[in-house]
Amino acid sequence: MEEIVFGIGITALAGALATVAGAAEDTESDIGSQGDPNSQVQLAPQMGYIHRIFNKAVAGEPPAYGLWVALGAGLAWAFMAMQINPILAIVLGSALAVFVQGVYATTAYLGRTASLAKFGQPVYIDILKSMTTVTMAHAFVAIFTTVAMCHLMISALGHPFPLPLLGLVWGIALGAAGSATGNPFYGKERQYQEQKFGAGVPISASGNIVRYAEAGQRNSLDNGFFSAKLGGPASGICFGLIVFFELWRTVVFEELNIWGPIIVGVVVILIFAIIDRYIEVWARKNFGPYTTPEEASS
Amino acid sequence: MSALGGPKQTAGVQPPTAIGIVLSIILIVAALGLAYYLVQMAGVIAVVGIIIGGVLIAFGVHFVPVGGAPAAMGQSPGIATGVAMLAAGAGLAGLFGGAWAAPFGFAVALAGGAVGGGLLMAITCTMVNVIYIFGMGIPAASGKVDKDPITGDTFPEYKSQGTEGHGLPFISWVGGVVGGALGGLGGTLIYLELLDVYQAQLPVLLNTTVEQIAPVAISLAGVFAIAMFLINAVLAAYNITGTIEGPHDPKFKRFPRAIIAAAVASAVAGIFAIGLLELVGVF
Numbered sequence: 001m002e003e004i005v006f007g008i009g010i011t012a013l014a015g016a017l018a019t020v021a022g023a024a025e026d027t028e029s030d031i032g033s034q035g036d037p038n039s040q041v042q043l044a045p046q047m048g049y050i051h052r053i054f055n056k057a058v059a060g061e062p063p064a065y066g067l068w069v070a071l072g073a074g075l076a077w078a079f080m081a082m083q084i085n086p087i088l089a090i091v092l093g094s095a096l097a098v099f100v101q102g103v104y105a106t107t108a109y110l111g112r113t114a115s116l117a118k119f120g121q122p123v124y125i126d127i128l129k130s131m132t133t134v135t136m137a138h139a140f141v142a143i144f145t146t147v148a149m150c151h152l153m154i155s156a157l158g159h160p161f162p163l164p165l166l167g168l169v170w171g172i173a174l175g176a177a178g179s180a181t182g183n184p185f186y187g188k189e190r191q192y193q194e195q196k197f198g199a200g201v202p203i204s205a206s207g208n209i210v211r212y213a214e215a216g217q218r219n220s221l222d223n224g225f226f227s228a229k230l231g232g233p234a235s236g237i238c239f240g241l242i243v244f245f246e247l248w249r250t251v252v253f254e255e256l257n258i259w260g261p262i263i264v265g266v267v268v269i270l271i272f273a274i275i276d277r278y279i280e281v282w283a284r285k286n287f288g289p290y291t292t293p294e295e296a297s298s
Numbered sequence: 299m300s301a302l303g304g305p306k307q308t309a310g311v312q313p314p315t316a317i318g319i320v321l322s323i324i325l326i327v328a329a330l331g332l333a334y335y336l337v338q339m340a341g342v343i344a345v346v347g348i349i350i351g352g353v354l355i356a357f358g359v360h361f362v363p364v365g366g367a368p369a370a371m372g373q374s375p376g377i378a379t380g381v382a383m384l385a386a387g388a389g390l391a392g393l394f395g396g397a398w399a400a401p402f403g404f405a406v407a408l409a410g411g412a413v414g415g416g417l418l419m420a421i422t423c424t425m426v427n428v429i430y431i432f433g434m435g436i437p438a439a440s441g442k443v444d445k446d447p448i449t450g451d452t453f454p455e456y457k458s459q460g461t462e463g464h465g466l467p468f469i470s471w472v473g474g475v476v477g478g479a480l481g482g483l484g485g486t487l488i489y490l491e492l493l494d495v496y497q498a499q500l501p502v503l504l505n506t507t508v509e510q511i512a513p514v515a516i517s518l519a520g521v522f523a524i525a526m527f528l529i530n531a532v533l534a535a536y537n538i539t540g541t542i543e544g545p546h547d548p549k550f551k552r553f554p555r556a557i558i559a560a561a562v563a564s565a566v567a568g569i570f571a572i573g574l575l576e577l578v579g580v581f
Contacts, residue, residue: 036378039367062383159398162513165520169390173418176379176387181425183378185433187370198435200372202460230433238425242418246391250398250410258402261395265413269475272420276427276471277449283437289455 007251010156014149015244018174021145022239025065025174026182027232028138030190031131031224032056032105034064035179037187040209042112045121047207052124054131054220056108062175064104065142066168072097072143073150073167080163086151094144101139105132131220138224146170149243157251170243177239185231190223198287311551314558322562329565336569336576337495345568347491351484352530352564356556358480359385359534362419363470363544374462375440375470375543377426381535382528384422385481389527391418392482393489397520400490408486415482419474423466430465438465442547448472473544481527488564489523492571499575522571529567530560 028034031054033041038057045051059067076093080086106128113123150166153159159166191209192201213222245268253260314322326349333341362385365376377384396411430436439456440446441463446453449468457463466474496515501508537556542549 036367036370036380040371060380060383062379062387159394160400160512160516161394161397161520162517165517165524166394168524169394172383173387173391176384177418177422177425179379180377180384180422181429183370184372184426185429187367187378188372188434188436192371199458200436200461200464202458203368203373203462204460206371206373231429234425234429234433238422241421241425242391245417245421246395246414250395258399258406259409261399262406262409262413265395265410265417269413269416269420272424273471273475276420276424276466277468279424279427279431280438280451280465280468283431284451284456287431287435287437290458291455 004252004255007157008248010152011244011247011251014152014247015240017145017149017152018243019236019240021142021149021174021236022178022181023228023232023236024138024141024145025061025178025239026186026235027224027228028135028142029061029178030182030186030227030231031138031220032135033220033223034059035061035183035186037183037191040187040191040207042116043207044209044211045116045119048119049208049211050121051209051211052127052217052219053209053211053223054105054109054127054135055112056105056135058104058108058112060175061179062172064101065146065175065178066172068097068101068139068143069146069150069171069174070164070168071100072147073171074164076147076151077163086155090144090147090151094140094147097143098136098140101143102132102136105135127219134221134224142174146174153247157247173242174239177242178235181238182227182231182235185234186223186227189231190226199290311548312555314555319558322558325562326565329569332569333572336573337499340495340498341572344491344495344572345565348488348526348568348571349561349564351487351491352526352560352568353557354480354484354487355385355389355527355530356534356537356560357553358389358415358477358484359531360538360542360550360553360556361473361477361480361545362388362542363423363466363474364538364541365543366541368462368541369464372430372434372436372458372461372464374541375438375442375464375466376541377422377466377474381538381540381542382531385477385531385534386528388415388418388422388478389481389485389531390524391415392478393485393520393523393527396482396486397489397516400493404490407490408483411486411489412479412483415485416475416479419478420471423471423474427466427471436464438467438470439463440467440470440543440546442543443469447546467543469546470544473546476545481531484530485523485527488526488568489519492519492522495572496575503575518574522567526564526567526571529563533559533563
């Protein structure tokens with residue numbers, strides 16, 4: 001019984017760390033404009049819209065976070081093997097991984113933006129100076145929390161994978177959850193803030209992203225401020241729920257029956273199916289159709 | 299007529315060519331022969347398991363609703379990220395669960411892997427709809443079919459002007475969960491097969507006990523399982539070319555070609571994974 005209570009505590013802590021990781025990951029990727037909405041940041045100058053948005057999407061979020069978290073976890077693992085205190089080892093490993101992220105962000109911004117020179121898009125050095133460090137800070141939070149979570153899974157819950165491998169697995173899952181949940185909010189709601197609320201962006205508007213803020217030109221820090229209000233926390237909840245349910249069903253129900261975690265997992269999936277269907281129907285009822293069915297079919 | 303004004307795109311179904319099938323069979327038979335030569339019958343069983351795992355992953359990727367960049371602007375339905383990456387996220391979460399349950403036996407581990415992958419996709423797909431509906435005020439609408447095959451919801455009137463649809467209709471949600479479950483199942487199967495081979499080979503090679511080499515065997519099997527997962531997910535992503543809405547999308551019919559390619563790729567990569575230790579033994 002004591003073991004289960006301890007496991008639940010670790011599960012809750014890992015879920016909380018994952019929630020912070022998801023929120024930081026999405027905010028970082030939105031400030032760096034790394035997710036799929038980056039296609040519009042790259043497209044805008046080609047359509048004649050010069051902007052001051054950061055642009056570092058040379059890899060998708062899942063492989064990039066797979067690399068950084070695996071790197072942080074690998075270094076932390078090496079430091080722990082040198083008998084360094086685990087917390088210090090995780091901090092050091094994450095800090096070193098963040099430097100790799102910083103180099104990646106710098107070269108990606110310079111490379112991607114320089115490739116737009118023929119469309120008149122300048123490389124802004126002040127953008128590089130002010131934003132790279134902000135993405136690095138957010139990346140540190142995401143990497144540190146994910147590595148700490150992986151360490152808990154191994155040392156407290158006894159997962160068989162070594163720390164670097166677990167870092168790779170959860171780094172990729174973190175990027176997948178963060179990009180899936182956070183990207184539409186940054187892409188549609190922020191980059192196309194001038195378009196109508198409650199409708200998709202018409203394909204004809206592609207590239208015409210919002211480039212001006214309340215005062216002066218909009219930059220990626222403004223975007224981070226915006227997406228931290230909903231896209232980031234929603235990504236955090238998504239990743240937090242994934243980690244929590246993945247651990248909770250095993251920690252609590254494995255003692256009862258070896259098939260327990262599987263049955264509970266299926267039940268949780270069915271509950272999410274009901275939630276999804278409920279909100280889908282709710283939206284159809286409350287938002288209503290855009291056109292009458294006759295118009296739509298003609 | 300698409301929103302771009304061009305002609306309606308065909309599903310692009312291209313059946314596998316005869317030479318492709320013959321070449322695939324030769325490569326698979328060669329891989330099985332080599333496996334028998336290297337590790338005898340255990341090697342053949344492992345390669346067969348790896349091939350089945352790879353095929354399950356490639357097939358599963360076709361179920362996952364991925365909208366890529368257009369989905370991030372609410373221009374097309376699906377999840378706003380890449381095909382291979384989303385499937386990898388789900389499959390690896392499944393592998394995490396499957397590897398944890400490995401000591402309880404083959405069946406429990408496989409089921410654990412499948413449920414783990416399905417659970418990640420269930421939560422992610424639900425959160426995608428939460429963001430679309432409560433963050434952006436956009437209802438779900440498919441661009442490829444007029445009616446949801448499961449719920450019977452109609453879509454044309456819920457598509458906003460100038461888009462191909464948006465959000466995740468229920469059929470796409472179900473496709474995502476099925477895809478994640480198949481990916482988790484396939485990834486875990488590959489992991490378990492490789493673990494068996496390494497746990498048999500390593501103690502002989504290093505003259506130690508199974509318990510002593512467990513961390514090395516688990517690490518090697520995990521790394522190769524992730525690698526083979528990515529190989530098969532990327533292969534399937536090439537077959538899909540860009541975006542797919544799920545099992546109701548006409549592009550879904552392209553899966554036979556991906557299955558053949560995944561079987562060959564898994565067989566060839568599987569030989570490298572199995573033969574690795576034999577090679578180390580030689581040196």
